[in-house]
Amino acid sequence: MIKITNLYKNFGPQTVLSDINMHVAPGEIFGIVGHSGAGKSTLLRCLNGLEGYDSGSVKIMDREVKDFSRDGLLELRSEMGMVFQTFNLMSRKNVFENVAFPLQIWKHPTAHIQERVMELLALVGLESKSHERIGNLSGGQKQRVGIARALALNPKILLCDEATSALDPKTTGSILDLLDDINQRLRLTIVLVTHQMEVVKRLCHRLLLLDGGVTQAMGQTEDLFLSPPENLKKLIDEDYMLIPGINIRLMFPRNVSQDSIVTRMARELGVDFSIVGGKLERYHDDILGFLIINVQPEHLERTIGYLKKQKLHWQLMEDGNNPYPHVAPEV
């Protein structure tokens, strides 16, 4: 669906994207993840030609974006919807008119527009608001209008630029549900840019981690979160007050979270653990969890031995006063 090879882009002397390679399969939800300024929005805009690129190749459905004529590019964009962090709706038009706008630009017949807009508003749950002014809507409702507008032209690909970053957690959840629903119902390919880990975990099948315009990691979301590379760790580490002793983060892949692994380990080893923190999280279609346990130094080796034997994902946490820095995390 989307194939990027050896992509480079500069703003003047500054390189903003460096040797990016990625592909997105049809129907996939692909995340571009990174801190602000990592170049992720620029990468997204290379996909629909809102930004040019200096070298390399961006192919959308086997067509090189750079090779499009002016009109061809407009045509390409009509096949790709885009959703924005700041919604970018026209404040002087009402809900209906905003959603109808792309259809008017492409000169669809009025009767069809009427029908299509109401269909889209039903999809995003805003049928009753069709004549509401944009200013009277909540953030979540505005983003629903933004999504309806992005879907108006029946795109094959939906680009989301920090679509939930301006929303509160609860609203974010409902927008993510909506995107998930759209992905499954319309078999729509979604590329989303975000710095919010809950968005990535909840929605993305695969992800690309970007920092300073350079690929840091790429792969299945689940794998990356179970054994995160250094750069991803920085983004996902929650702040826990670690207690003296050795803190180990255990990560549970599918099925394991149901088994009471810690109590079993305690029983078998005859060792007591303190629990520092933990969480179960909903990933795309799975539930994954992690648990941070605290072990006394004298029990460390046996514990690690047990974890290795059970083939569990784990890592020692850096708490600044780790007395065993030489014990490298291992998977």
Add this chain to the structure above:
Amino acid sequence: MDQSVINKLLENFLYVAPELWEGTLDTLVMVLVSTGLSLVLGFILATFMILTNPQGLNPRPRVYNVLDVVVNLLRSFPFIILLIAIIPFTRLVVGTTIGSAAAIVPLTVAAAPFAARILEGSFLEVDRGVVEAARSFGAGDLQIIFRVLLPEAMPAIILNAAVIGITLLGYSAMAGIVGGGGLGDLAIKYGYNRFQADVMIYSVIILVIMVQFMQSLGNYFYKKIR
């Protein structure tokens, strides 16, 4: 006040009333026509400016710089000098250099670059995100100007149109120099040259009312469509 003074004032007023009425009409025609024309010309100019502006839709810095200099150049002329300097051009366009029609040409030439600058500013004020959204579903540059920038900037444009109209009302007083007529001309002719202070006061009162009216009209439509 002495009855005879009031009678005298009334007599004078009745005497100049037809001329005041004619002046009011002349002023209205000059101001409305030149405001309308300068908005149209200004819009055409602003279209090129917003297209070529370095922050615009299709940046062409060289072309923009030329437009920028031309607009600044035209705006730096004091109106009274422009009025006289372009007399040949005025004759070419309307075939005469006296009367209201002849005044409309320099008024338009003076206000068009002003209007262009104001429209360009209003277009630049439109949220860039909204423009990007329109691009993202394949709107072309002209569609963005006519269907995004123009409607989104309309409230600001209406307020600015009132400013342009009021500025031209002020300029139109100078149109008397080329026999343009209007209230300003009347005030100068009677009030200044013939020491008939009352006529000057009448003219000024009408001008004040016109300014108030134009501003209120602008405010009304601004509120209505915002």
